[in-house]
Amino acid sequence: MRVAHLGDSSAGRELVEGMMGAGHDVVKLEDPGDLREFQALVVGVGDARLEATVEMLESFVFDGLIVIHTCLSRGVQVLDPLEAHGVVAVAAAPFAQKRWAISALDELGETIASLIVGEMGATTVEYRDTERPGLAARVYYARMLRRLARHADLFEDEPPELLGNVDSEEIVAAFYAIEEPGLRRSYLESARRLGEVELREELELWALQEENK
Amino acid sequence: MRVAHLGDSSAGRELVEGMMGAGHDVVKLEDPGDLREFQALVVGVGDARLEATVEMLESFVFDGLIVIHTCLSRGVQVLDPLEAHGVVAVAAAPFAQKRWAISALDELGETIASLIVGEMGATTVEYRDTERPGLAARVYYARMLRRLARHADLFEDEPPELLGNVDSEEIVAAFYAIEEPGLRRSYLESARRLGEVELREELELWALQEENK
Missing domain, CATH: 3.40.50.720 (NAD(P)-binding Rossmann-like Domain)
Known part of the structure; x- marks a missing residue:
């Protein structure tokens, strides 16, 4: 094809x-x-x-x-x-x-x-179409956490392919599907920290602005 | 023996x-x-x-x-x-x-x-003795993140034994060895969220109090 x-x-x-x-x-x-x-x-x-x-x-x-x-x-x-x-x-x-x-x-x-x-x-x-925004938010959140964990300790034998890529703009877009306050808070903080450790300035800045809303 | x-x-x-x-x-x-x-x-x-x-x-x-x-x-x-x-x-x-x-x-x-x-x-x-507090903080932080990731998505085939146990009181004790502000903030937020999702009330409360200091 x-x-x-x-x-x-x-x-x-x-x-x-x-x-x-x-x-x-x-x-x-x-x-x-x-x-x-x-x-x-x-x-x-x-x-x-x-x-x-x-x-x-x-x-x-x-x-x-x-x-x-x-x-x-x-x-x-x-x-x-x-x-x-x-x-x-x-x-x-x-x-x-x-x-x-x-x-x-x-x-x-x-x-x-x-x-x-x-x-x-x-x-x-x-x-279903309606399930996808919530799914994306959970998946991106988990990927952010795994990337942060990987960055924090260099000891685990976790295969790198388990980490998964996640684009900053997709992290931002998926956030607005989250309704649970605790998850919103943790998602933002993870995005902010991922921005810091992976030098994604636009992501860090976005998370900071959302946190201060 | x-x-x-x-x-x-x-x-x-x-x-x-x-x-x-x-x-x-x-x-x-x-x-x-x-x-x-x-x-x-x-x-x-x-x-x-x-x-x-x-x-x-x-x-x-x-x-x-x-x-x-x-x-x-x-x-x-x-x-x-x-x-x-x-x-x-x-x-x-x-x-x-x-x-x-x-x-x-x-x-x-x-x-x-x-x-x-x-x-x-x-x-x-x-x-060396002096290396252990910082090591513990990094290890516990990574374990908290992996437990949160596991909780957020049930799709990954990550073997559960990779998760690692981490006692709430050890999370608390290790925190004070961290000097980097971004890591301190993310560590606290992870502890707070882990407290929420794993129903560790004392951990959640401690993190909240530290965040408000």
Whole structure:
């Protein structure tokens, strides 16, 4: 399959790397006008830019194109404007070791997601759109904590791949789905500390501002 | 070897369970007057009660008795009053998967510690007394974070034994060795959150009070 890759989120990169490993031909999409050359498009942009990206893509997609976004905190319905043009719409994001959270609009989308994820040696778990923001917050929180733990002690034999990447802008976007006050507080403090130890200034600053609200 | 076990710290329990697994005969010490029946004594009490326990033991120990305390945040010198009575003094505490932090007053103590820890299938790392408080703080902080991560997501396949026990009173005692402000803040917030999710009220309360100082 010829696959176009848009965006630079770590989840998007993880998907296209897995697809390349499975033998697909992945190309960075420089010009959306080139989309006709591809069978599938990976939209690897973060939560905050997903709507605008979908809007931009609307005039370029076509019937039968597979469109996969990789944002854990968002369901598949954000792709509705593209689905109206006949694309097969899927949300697929890694949320644990070799497990991908899948949301699709129909059975064809689910089947295609299972095939692609299966080729990468991973399995899918289906989530409803409404479950995804809370799932993303829990997953990012746990990843922040594990990264902090790893930074604090250099003694554990924990394999680094268990750590998981987590983009600062996704940490920020997922925060607002949390309602429990204790978890909100701990999430912010973890983000602030992760900002300090991993030199993510924008994350540290955001957490500080939220704490002082 | 006949081994007496005093105290109920989790590190102490881990040591005597390992020694029992290696075939030693471990008995809970009910009356310090019975110490003469033993070749070794495991002092499994926390940081805050270590001095008082040593003082209490002073009139019961004897030449050649092996005395091991299991408090990670304390060096071996806290056992000096017993060493004056001819005991072999050792500090031995688990700080990572199958690794024990060892401090001893002499080569005999080091050798005995290596033998006991080796029998349990673990290895020793020697630490100077002055290094132990900072080591304990980092280790407890990392354990708190991993326990919180585990609580937040139930998806990871992380083996539970990687989590590590950590007593609330040891978390409290080790905190005061931390000088870096960011780490102090994150340590307190982690303790507070761990108190919330693991229902350790005294820990939560302590963290709250420290945060408001």
